[in-house]
Amino acid sequence: MKKPDSLSVLVFIRSWGITILLIALWALFASTSPIFGTFENASLILGAASISAIFAASIAMGVFSGALDLSVPGTAAVAGIILGKLIGGGFDPFLSIAIAVAIGALIGYANGLIVQTGLNPLAVTIGMLSVTSGLAAILSDGIPLFDKMDTLGWLGTEIYFGLPSTFYVVIVVFAIGTIFLTKTRGGIRFLAAGGNAEALRRAGVNANTYRLLGFILSGALAALGGVVTCAYTAQATPTAATGVLFDGLTAVALSGISLAGGRGSLPKVLVGALVISTIGSGLLIMNIQPYWTITITGLLLISALAGEHYLGKAVARQAVGKSKVSAHKEAK
Amino acid sequence: MSEQKSVALDLEGIELHYGYVKALDGINFKVNQGEAVALLGDNGAGKSTLLKLMSGVHKQTRGTIRVHGEEVHFHAPKDSANAGIEMVYQDLALVDALDSATNLLLGREILRKGPLGWLGFVDRKKMIAEANAETELLGVKIANLTRPVEMLSGGQRQGVALARAAVRVNGKPNGILLLDEPTAALGYEQKVMVEGLIKRLAAAGIAVVVVTHDLPLAFNATSRMVVLNRGRKVCDVQTTETTYEKIVGYITGALPAQEGI
Ligand SMILES: Nc1ncnc2c1ncn2[C@@H]1O[C@H](COP(=O)(O)OP(=O)(O)OP(=O)(O)O)[C@@H](O)[C@H]1O
Ligand SMILES: [Mg+2]
Numbered sequence: 266m267k268k269p270d271s272l273s274v275l276v277f278i279r280s281w282g283i284t285i286l287l288i289a290l291w292a293l294f295a296s297t298s299p300i301f302g303t304f305e306n307a308s309l310i311l312g313a314a315s316i317s318a319i320f321a322a323s324i325a326m327g328v329f330s331g332a333l334d335l336s337v338p339g340t341a342a343v344a345g346i347i348l349g350k351l352i353g354g355g356f357d358p359f360l361s362i363a364i365a366v367a368i369g370a371l372i373g374y375a376n377g378l379i380v381q382t383g384l385n386p387l388a389v390t391i392g393m394l395s396v397t398s399g400l401a402a403i404l405s406d407g408i409p410l411f412d413k414m415d416t417l418g419w420l421g422t423e424i425y426f427g428l429p430s431t432f433y434v435v436i437v438v439f440a441i442g443t444i445f446l447t448k449t450r451g452g453i454r455f456l457a458a459g460g461n462a463e464a465l466r467r468a469g470v471n472a473n474t475y476r477l478l479g480f481i482l483s484g485a486l487a488a489l490g491g492v493v494t495c496a497y498t499a500q501a502t503p504t505a506a507t508g509v510l511f512d513g514l515t516a517v518a519l520s521g522i523s524l525a526g527g528r529g530s531l532p533k534v535l536v537g538a539l540v541i542s543t544i545g546s547g548l549l550i551m552n553i554q555p556y557w558t559i560t561i562t563g564l565l566l567i568s569a570l571a572g573e574h575y576l577g578k579a580v581a582r583q584a585v586g587k588s589k590v591s592a593h594k595e596a597k
Numbered sequence: 598m599s600e601q602k603s604v605a606l607d608l609e610g611i612e613l614h615y616g617y618v619k620a621l622d623g624i625n626f627k628v629n630q631g632e633a634v635a636l637l638g639d640n641g642a643g644k645s646t647l648l649k650l651m652s653g654v655h656k657q658t659r660g661t662i663r664v665h666g667e668e669v670h671f672h673a674p675k676d677s678a679n680a681g682i683e684m685v686y687q688d689l690a691l692v693d694a695l696d697s698a699t700n701l702l703l704g705r706e707i708l709r710k711g712p713l714g715w716l717g718f719v720d721r722k723k724m725i726a727e728a729n730a731e732t733e734l735l736g737v738k739i740a741n742l743t744r745p746v747e748m749l750s751g752g753q754r755q756g757v758a759l760a761r762a763a764v765r766v767n768g769k770p771n772g773i774l775l776l777d778e779p780t781a782a783l784g785y786e787q788k789v790m791v792e793g794l795i796k797r798l799a800a801a802g803i804a805v806v807v808v809t810h811d812l813p814l815a816f817n818a819t820s821r822m823v824v825l826n827r828g829r830k831v832c833d834v835q836t837t838e839t840t841y842e843k844i845v846g847y848i849t850g851a852l853p854a855q856e857g858i
Contacts, residue, residue, distance in 0.1 A: 449717040450706045453699060457692045464690040467674060468704030528694040 272580070279576045283519050283533060287540050294547035301550050308429060314542035315431035316494055318535050320509040321516035322438055323486035325534045328517055329446070330479025331459035331526035332380065335390040337513065338505035339397030340372045340484050341491030346401045348492050349410030349501025358417065366488045372397060373484020377477040398505040410501040421496025431493055435535070438486065443531045455479065460527020508559075512541050515562050518569040523577065541565070604666065605630045605773050605804035606651060606682075611660035613646060620646045622828045624660070625858075630771060633795050633805040635815035635836075638825035639848055644808040647825070648775050651806070652684040653677035665771055683762040684775040690758065693747035697739050697757045698728035700746055701764060731764045736793055751782040756790075763794060772803045780811050792818040812841060826850055830858055 295302035320337060327334035344365040351361035376393050380386045423430040446452040457465045458475035465472040490509065495501045516537030522529045544565075545558045606628045613621040621643050628634045636644050649655045650662065653671030661668055664680045671677050674684070691700050699706070707723045708714040728742050737760045740753045749757070759779055766772035776795075780788045788811070795818040799805050809815055815822060816836060824832035824847040831854035832839075832847040846852030 448719065450708060450719050451717050453695070453703075453706060453719065457695060457703060460694050461690065461692045464692050464700075465703065467678070467690050469675065469678060470704045527692065 275576060275580050279521055279580060282572070283521060283536050283540065286519075287536055287543065290540065290543050290547065294543070294550065298547075298550045301547060304427065306546065306550070308424070308427060310539070310542050310546045311432045312429035312497075313546065314539045315429060315435045316490060316497060317509065317512045317516065317541060318435045318538035319431075319438060319486060319490040319493055321513040321534050321538045322442060322531060323483050323490055324510070324513040325517045325520075325522070325529060325531065326442070326486060327479050327483035328522065328524055328526055329459050329529035330455055330476055330482075331462065332377075332386045332476065332479055332483075333390070333514075333524065334373070334376060334480060334483040334487075335387060335510065336372065336376060336393035336397060337483065337487040337490075338507050338510050339394040339401070340369050340487040341494065341509065342401035342503060342505040343372065343397045343404070344369045344488030344491035345495045345501040346405045346410065346503055348495055349412070349414060350404065352414060352416065353410055353412035355413070362420075362492050365492050366485050369488020369491070370481050370485040373480040373482065373487075374477065376484065377480030380480070381473055381477065394505065401503040401505065405501070405503040407503055409503065411499070414495060414499045414501060417496035417499070421493060421499065431497060434489070434493055438489070439531045439535055446529065446531065451475075451478075456527055456529065459529075511562060511566070512538070515566040515569070516541055518566050518573070521569070521573050521576070523573065524570075603630050603771075604628075605632075605664070605771065606806075607663040607666075608647075608650070609661050609663075611647070611650065611662075612658045613643075613650065613655065614658045615646075620828050621650075621657075624825075624828075624830050626823060626830070628773075628804045628806055630804050631799055631802045632821060633799040633807065633819040635819040635822045636806055636808045636825065637810075637812070637815060637822060637844065637848055641827075642825040642848075643828045644825055645777055648684065648777055648806065648808055651677065651773075652682055652775055664773070680773075681766070681769050681771050682773040682775065683766040684777070685758050685762045685779055686777060691746045691754060694745055696741075696743045696745050697749070698725045698742040700757055701728045701731065701742075701761050703761075731767075732760050735760060735763050735767065736797065737763065737790060738787075752784055752787055755779065755782050756787060759791065759794070763798060766803055767798065767801065770802065772798075774798060774803055774805045776805065776807045776809075778809055779807065780809065780814055788814060795819070812844060815844075816841065824848055826854070829854065831855065833858060 300306055320341070323337050324334065347368055348361055348365040351364060352358060372393065376390055379389050420430055425433065446456065454465060454470055455475050455478060458472045459479065462472040462476065465475070516534050518524065519537035519540055520530065520533035522533065541562055544561055548558055549555065604627060608624060608626040611621050611624040611626070612619070624647060626647065636647065638644050646655065650657050653674045653676045656671070663669065664682070669680060692703065702724050706719050707727060709718045709720045725742055732739050737756060739756055739760060740749060746754055746757055762774060766774045780791050783791065792814055795805055795807060807815070807819060820836050822832065822834055822836055822839065822844060823830060824844065826847065832844070833855065843852065
């Protein structure tokens with residue numbers, strides 16, 4: 266590790282490790298099963314990955330802005346039930362979806378306002394998880410809603426040009442999100458609020474606005490995840506699926522993004538979500554008990570955090586050494 | 598040097614208690630536009646505390662603060678910023694993941710022209726060019742404007758923080774710049790750069806207060822020196838009218854406080 270170019274090796278692993286892992290997994294599974302490498306299976310994996318990816322984006326936006334939002338599954342459940350009620354009641358589908366997503370944003374806004382009074386975000390969002398899960402069950406009397414839900418097939422199960430409809434939702438969400446984060450003033454301040462809110466404040470910017478925005482986006486995306494789940498399964502379930510929380514968190518951690526906030530790349534989160542779905546699908550095809558997927562996801566989460574911890578430290582150490590050298594050269 | 602000097606900051610009869618601890622006791626302190634003042638003293642003498650009063654981080658227990666002749670009551674750093682006061686804190690306040698150029702321009706990012714600009718798209722090229730121009734104008738050298746500041750050395754980070762405050766205060770007709778140990782992590786070359794920067798800003802009409810333990814810096818860059826000892830002002834002299842030995846004497850307490858201070 267102490268070779269002269271070890272910094273570039275470390276930086277390379279840090280930026281491409283997750284993509285390499287994905288390719289390695291594909292190669293591994295494709296070599297053990299002829300079905301795995303087919304276009305149909307790839308499309309299936311994409312379909313499964315898409316829903317996780319939307320939830321991952323929801324969690325990622327929170328993390329980037331400096332807050333881990335644990336209420337995501339509850340928000341998704343409430344949004345789903347409200348969608349189910351509206352669709353069942355014969356409402357226009359687009360309007361219903363818009364209302365469901367807006368309610369998600371509102372729940373996020375409430376989270377943000379409560380956290381800004383100085384309470385711990387983890388505790389607040391866990392509380393909100395209970396509140397929203399309970400609400401979803403109350404609204405639906407605890408039973409799933411099926412009425413007219415199959416009319417959402419265009420959003421959930423249709424295949425366009427060989428790719429599942431849900432994947433198009435992902436493309437739109439991730440493209441807009443990435444442009445926002447990397448190209449706009451709002452994105453810069455959004456990330457700065459997660460990295461060092463005090464610095465943003467001293468620069469004369471209202472940092473609280475951007476932290477609030479993190480919760481709002483997280484809530485809206487969680488609701489969108491709930492909507493797409495309903496469309497995919499053709500039903501609205503009142504139970505909060507906490508699994509999406511762990512998958513989403515693992516996708517974020519796999520992408521090498523510090524959970525401390527202030528930095529982030531949505532494309533990497535997408536690759537992280539693909540890794541998780543690939544493992545799920547690969548194990549299924551290899552006839553391995555599905556419970557292993559859960560265990561492996563947990564192991565992935567831990568090793569991703571450990572890897573990022575080690576790599577981050579190593580890069581920082583090496584980079585400071587290098588920067589001194591280059592500054593000296595420039596001064597001459 | 599501007600001849601007609603207006604008072605930028607005027608502190609009178611300042612007292613500050615941290616609980617039972619009296620950190621500042623009866624301090625009178627003035628700085629004019631176009632003047633660089635060194636604030637000296639041993640560890641714990643009260644220098645940072647006094648500076649934090651001027652920047653709105655703390656509030657005095659007794660006494661008045663006037664900015665440009667008007668009494669002010671700062672409740673937060675942004676109040677002092679609104680009054681034209683910029684401070685470089687010992688803890689720097691940079692956003693690690695952002696590069697130097699963006700850190701410099703945080704809060705006043707440059708947007709693209711046309712519809713993309715209305716949507717809030719930033720113009721990266723222009724931002725880097727602007728950061729380059731501003732730092733050049735100040736004679737501040739920043740290692741690499743496009744590298745995240747977390748990958749800079751301590752001294753380079755300090756350079757960025759200093760440049761940011763200097764850029765913000767530069768060009769304001771009544772700007773006030775407060776520096777808390779700006780050269781603590783700097784090497785020789787960068788220290789010379791900071792000296793030059795302080796002198797140039799003062800010559801441009803900015804009022805500068807520098808807290809420092811670096812006496813050569815104080816002698817080279819400032820025109821007046823104020824020494825604190827255990828929360829009291831013990832010396833207030835023109836730099837040209839004192840010596841290194843005397844200043845050390847006031848700092849350590851070997852010399853008694855000046856008469857009538
Ligand atoms: N937040 C605080 N709470 C209580 N006491 C404090 C606090 N900050 C400073 N003090 C005390 O006030 C006195 C002055 O501290 P100050 O930080 O102003 O010193 P300084 O002159 O800046 O020292 P240094 O050169 O070490 O930075 C010290 O006795 C210190 O212990
Ligand atoms: Mg101090």
